[in-house]
Amino acid sequence: MPSRPPRTHRRSTPWLLIAPALGWLAVFSLWPALNTAVLSFTNVHTLSGGQFIGPHNYQLMWQDPQLRDAIVNTLVFMAVCVPLLTFLPLLLALLVQRTLPFMGFFRTVFYFPVIASAVVVALIWQWLLDDRGLVNGLARQAGLVHSAVPFLTDRWLLLASAIALTVWKGLGYYMVLYLSALGNVRRELHEAAAVDGAGAVRRFWAVTVPGVRGTMALVSVLIAVSAMRVFTELYVLGGRTGGVGGQDVSLVMLIQQAAAGSDGRLGYASALSVFLFVLTVGPLLLLARWNRRTD
Amino acid sequence: MRRVRAALTLAALASLTLTACGVGGSSAAGGDKAVATDAPLKGTVTFQTWSLKNDKFTPYFTALIKDFESRHPGTTVTWVDQPGDGYPDKVTSQVTGGSLPDVVNLPPDIAHSVAKVGGLLDLAKNVPTLSKDYVRSGLTAYTYGDLGTAATYGFPWYLGTDISLWNKGMLQRDGLDPANLPKTFDQLLAQAKVMHDRSGGKDYLMSRPPGLSDIVNSGTPLMTPDGKTFAFATPGAAAMLDKYTAAYAAGYLPSDVLTSTYEGNSALFNKQVVAWTTGGGNYIASTQQTNPSLVPQIVPSPALDTAPLYVQGLSVSSKSKNLPLALAFAQFATDNANQAAFVKLAPGYLPGTTAAADDPSYSKSDGTAQGDASVFAYQDMQNAVNFTPPVWTSAMDTYLNQQIALAMTGKESSAQALHNAQDRANQLLNQ
Numbered sequence: 001m002p003s004r005p006p007r008t009h010r011r012s013t014p015w016l017l018i019a020p021a022l023g024w025l026a027v028f029s030l031w032p033a034l035n036t037a038v039l040s041f042t043n044v045h046t047l048s049g050g051q052f053i054g055p056h057n058y059q060l061m062w063q064d065p066q067l068r069d070a071i072v073n074t075l076v077f078m079a080v081c082v083p084l085l086t087f088l089p090l091l092l093a094l095l096v097q098r099t100l101p102f103m104g105f106f107r108t109v110f111y112f113p114v115i116a117s118a119v120v121v122a123l124i125w126q127w128l129l130d131d132r133g134l135v136n137g138l139a140r141q142a143g144l145v146h147s148a149v150p151f152l153t154d155r156w157l158l159l160a161s162a163i164a165l166t167v168w169k170g171l172g173y174y175m176v177l178y179l180s181a182l183g184n185v186r187r188e189l190h191e192a193a194a195v196d197g198a199g200a201v202r203r204f205w206a207v208t209v210p211g212v213r214g215t216m217a218l219v220s221v222l223i224a225v226s227a228m229r230v231f232t233e234l235y236v237l238g239g240r241t242g243g244v245g246g247q248d249v250s251l252v253m254l255i256q257q258a259a260a261g262s263d264g265r266l267g268y269a270s271a272l273s274v275f276l277f278v279l280t281v282g283p284l285l286l287l288a289r290w291n292r293r294t295d
Numbered sequence: 296m297r298r299v300r301a302a303l304t305l306a307a308l309a310s311l312t313l314t315a316c317g318v319g320g321s322s323a324a325g326g327d328k329a330v331a332t333d334a335p336l337k338g339t340v341t342f343q344t345w346s347l348k349n350d351k352f353t354p355y356f357t358a359l360i361k362d363f364e365s366r367h368p369g370t371t372v373t374w375v376d377q378p379g380d381g382y383p384d385k386v387t388s389q390v391t392g393g394s395l396p397d398v399v400n401l402p403p404d405i406a407h408s409v410a411k412v413g414g415l416l417d418l419a420k421n422v423p424t425l426s427k428d429y430v431r432s433g434l435t436a437y438t439y440g441d442l443g444t445a446a447t448y449g450f451p452w453y454l455g456t457d458i459s460l461w462n463k464g465m466l467q468r469d470g471l472d473p474a475n476l477p478k479t480f481d482q483l484l485a486q487a488k489v490m491h492d493r494s495g496g497k498d499y500l501m502s503r504p505p506g507l508s509d510i511v512n513s514g515t516p517l518m519t520p521d522g523k524t525f526a527f528a529t530p531g532a533a534a535m536l537d538k539y540t541a542a543y544a545a546g547y548l549p550s551d552v553l554t555s556t557y558e559g560n561s562a563l564f565n566k567q568v569v570a571w572t573t574g575g576g577n578y579i580a581s582t583q584q585t586n587p588s589l590v591p592q593i594v595p596s597p598a599l600d601t602a603p604l605y606v607q608g609l610s611v612s613s614k615s616k617n618l619p620l621a622l623a624f625a626q627f628a629t630d631n632a633n634q635a636a637f638v639k640l641a642p643g644y645l646p647g648t649t650a651a652a653d654d655p656s657y658s659k660s661d662g663t664a665q666g667d668a669s670v671f672a673y674q675d676m677q678n679a680v681n682f683t684p685p686v687w688t689s690a691m692d693t694y695l696n697q698q699i700a701l702a703m704t705g706k707e708s709s710a711q712a713l714h715n716a717q718d719r720a721n722q723l724l725n726q
Contacts, residue, residue: 241693245697265723
């Protein structure tokens with residue numbers, strides 16, 4: 001009969017096993033986050049060590065003429081992306097869940113944009129939506145418009161284009177998450193609901209949605225976090241200044257602009273980063289609360 | 296108790312972080328060292344250029360270094376070349392990492408950032424003949440008001456400017472005379488209207504939004520005389536912006552000049568979409584490599600209004616472990632003979648030495664369009680101005696461009712847009 005390991009050894013084993021992950025977390029997540037918070041109270045620049053200046057960067061932030069636009073754009077982006085990317089991939093997953101001919105092909109096609117680089121995808125959309133792009137060309141030929149639709153120069157159209165791009169690119173990824181969750185929804189429940197006379201829409205709300213609610217909450221959180229950090233889509237579609245006149249600037253673009261170059265204001269960029277963190281935590285708490293309540 | 300312990304741990308972590316990030320200290324000192332130059336030179340230095348290692352320039356640098364080493368036995372110069380893209384970021388990481396090469400090619404704006412933290416040697420303090428040997432405009436570019444007007448942080452190496460380049464075929468097609476080219480911005484506007492009207496809006500003469508150079512060319516100094524405040528929101532600058540706005544609204548510029556799909560003036564000229572661009576004195580020679588069919592159409596002329604001055608210089612790292620050798624090599628590489636040999640490889644540029652500036656050979660064309668362009672560049676450089684103050688940052692430039700775009704699209708008045716940009720620039724200047 002094998003002897004039992006000493007009690008102290010047993011207690012330390014789990015910690016030893018997770019030590020590499022904890023070390024990784026401390027060095028690459030906790031330390032930078034703490035350092036960013038500290039730097040936000042200094043006037044550190046790219047090439048010069050900073051001095052403690054208290055909450056001055058946070059005061060400057062409220063005087064930033066672009067902050068209001070950045071907050072509005074970021075929140076609108078998130079508010080539209082979260083519901084769209086929570087429900088559309090679920091509907092898509094329901095479609096491709098069936099075992100029909102060529103379904104593998106369709107799943108691959110829907111997943112394809114996920115594999116492509118965000119920059120490449122944004123460039124393709126830029127070519128599509130430009131004044132002389134494919135969409136405007138076709139619309140002109142069809143006689144739908146006389147002058148080009150300003151997809152990339154109008155503030156709200158550019159934001160809508162970036163949202164459409166993000167939804168299109170994210171559909172496949174979240175569809176795969178839902179496909180795996182749908183596999184766990186019991187078939188008997190659907191059959192019972194059908195016997196009781198429930199139609200497809202009723203079964204969707206009464207059986208499918210409750211069955212994948214956990215995944216929906218996870219998806220919502222993931223989308224909310226990534227939407228708050230929107231950058232590439234607006235940067236490529238709207239240009240480095242954030243659209244004409246900088247009206248489509250996002251919070252991450254503001255951070256990038258503040259920190260860029262050999263004269264980058266790292267202290268100020270850190271203050272913006274802390275603000276973005278706080279702004280992100282709010283919707284996350286709301287989503288978590290909603291999830292708890294619906295459970 | 297647990298909460299108290301957690302608070303203490305957090306406080307300890309915060310104080311550790313504060314120490315680690317160097318808060319409370321600045322390393323601005325170090326650039327005003329006096330270098331002893333009487334002892335024989337020996338040892339090794341590293342010399343960094345910016346995108347100059349290629350078939351054209353590598354033999355020159357190899358011979359230059361060999362020549363220096365043979366004149367000073369026991370010395371070694373290690374040449375490194377950095378790619379063109381991301382050079383400012385590379386220099387930034389070298390400065391923060393303490394690995395800036397001993398002798399380094401820096402344009403004035405990057406040199407200003409490095410000098411500001413004490414990373415460059417004050418050459419005025421160590422080279423008594425500096426003002427006699429190098430052209431004033433070049434030295435001025437490396438003299439920074441905010442760091443003291445007595446210090447200079449770069450040897451002017453080679454000077455460039457922009458001339459005007461026109462597409463003869465497009466001009467003639469739209470009834471414009473290549474022998475009567477615009478000399479001022481107002482003449483450019485007038486001819487842009489003619490080209491637009493006669494081509495039915497298909498051809499463009501202008502294709503760039505205004506920038507700092509246009510503000511200066513409108514007769515507006517960017518800063519107050521003491522160099523401490525931006526003051527470019529003047530009626531003259533607003534009138535200039537109004538003209539651009541009207542031209543944009545009338546369709547004299549391509550509609551996408553304000554968007555991310557704007558390819559740039561030079562690219563559109565290369566595609567023969569626009570009939571005017573600005574470029575360096577060697578533009579025609581380089582177009583010969585990229586688009587030879589366009590070259591016969593190109594007619595060069597002097598820059599409109601005042602020409603811009605672009606300066607490249609060699610600086611010496613104040614942290615160099617062999618300052619005498621670094622200083623000697625930087626002086627050697629930028630002396631008149633070596634600079635003259637260098638710019639022979641790049642027609643249209645001018646050496647940064649006073650002796651070369653007086654050389655009459657630069658003012659003679661060989662009769663070709665490239666020869667004419669080189670002469671125009673030489674003539675432009677006599678009165679060219681470095682429009683961008685060293686304290687002008689990328690954040691300021693971004694905001695100015697945004698405000699200009701708002702004005703040109705009619706969402707803001709020109710005067711208000713310039714006021715906004717000026718206020719923001721002053722706010723950033725004091726941060």
